[in-house]
Amino acid sequence: MKKAFLSVLIVTAALLLFSCTLSVTDDTGSRTEAAPETSETIPATQTETGTEARTEKETATEEPSDTETETADSEEATLPGPPEIDYDVNAHLGSNRVLIDAGHGFADPGCTSDFLNGVYESQITYEMASLLANKLAEKGYEPVMLRGEDSFPSISEIRAAVAELGMFSRDDVLNENNIFDAYERTLWGNVIHRRNPVALMISLHINALPSADYVRGTELYYTVDNGCAEPSARLTAFIETKLKTAFPDTRLRTEGCVWNDSFIVTKWTEMPSVLVEMAYATNEDDAKLIFDDGWRDKYVTALAEAIDSYIGTRG
Numbered sequence: 001m002k003k004a005f006l007s008v009l010i011v012t013a014a015l016l017l018f019s020c021t022l023s024v025t026d027d028t029g030s031r032t033e034a035a036p037e038t039s040e041t042i043p044a045t046q047t048e049t050g051t052e053a054r055t056e057k058e059t060a061t062e063e064p065s066d067t068e069t070e071t072a073d074s075e076e077a078t079l080p081g082p083p084e085i086d087y088d089v090n091a092h093l094g095s096n097r098v099l100i101d102a103g104h105g106f107a108d109p110g111c112t113s114d115f116l117n118g119v120y121e122s123q124i125t126y127e128m129a130s131l132l133a134n135k136l137a138e139k140g141y142e143p144v145m146l147r148g149e150d151s152f153p154s155i156s157e158i159r160a161a162v163a164e165l166g167m168f169s170r171d172d173v174l175n176e177n178n179i180f181d182a183y184e185r186t187l188w189g190n191v192i193h194r195r196n197p198v199a200l201m202i203s204l205h206i207n208a209l210p211s212a213d214y215v216r217g218t219e220l221y222y223t224v225d226n227g228c229a230e231p232s233a234r235l236t237a238f239i240e241t242k243l244k245t246a247f248p249d250t251r252l253r254t255e256g257c258v259w260n261d262s263f264i265v266t267k268w269t270e271m272p273s274v275l276v277e278m279a280y281a282t283n284e285d286d287a288k289l290i291f292d293d294g295w296r297d298k299y300v301t302a303l304a305e306a307i308d309s310y311i312g313t314r315g
């Protein structure tokens, strides 16, 4: 988002609403300063958020609106083409660390619907990310959570790490808006990766489409033209296969996105990456599954098996 626009956003204490309404607009929407409902505590694994972590309590100013929007804010999609690849595109090989991005969080609650009874996407993604981390740990991998349940790195910490590591960054896109934006969390993921390589990054989200509440199922997104496009495609294919096997009757769509698409967390990443829109908050049947422990376990098991298969065959 543009700086001037964001200044207004901050000063007016968030009059805009963020919602992952259309999958292609996810992670590019305008943000609200409101906080999600209190989430129950899930034991987290390792979290690399640093010492200057901001907290939800410090940033929450309002209750979230229950209004849904399908308005796309495509400003982040106007970022220029990819910078020259100045990183080792093979650094992920040999790593058994799996970076898990629980979508949204803190001042950005993500989407919700009447079927979620006041629960927001950010809570669900954190819970699913924690379950996935446990599954991966059982398989001998080292899960790394990109954000904590109630903390994330400050812009100054991200800037310092980027400078220390000599990384390219779009400084004009970084904003002190108390939101761990998609670009910021991607940069932080790259910092984690450069310090100690990860095998891949998986970003978990919940979808919403209020105008078509019959739409349900999973959507997978990866980028086809960045430095790790080929392994990202293979990783995504493994996930697609495992989810199809686990949920043969569930709609599953996979899309390979080009650089100009909106999926920041799959295109700016310096490691194989995939974004998983697990289910639709706006579909009543999907919403029931989201709170079903059996479905959750089966879902993260499929993801963990796919990651295990990908890593086992990555060469």
Ligand SMILES: [Zn+2]
Residues within 6 Å of the ligand: 020, 026, 027, 103, 104, 110, 111, 121, 205, 206
């Ligand atoms: Zn989302």
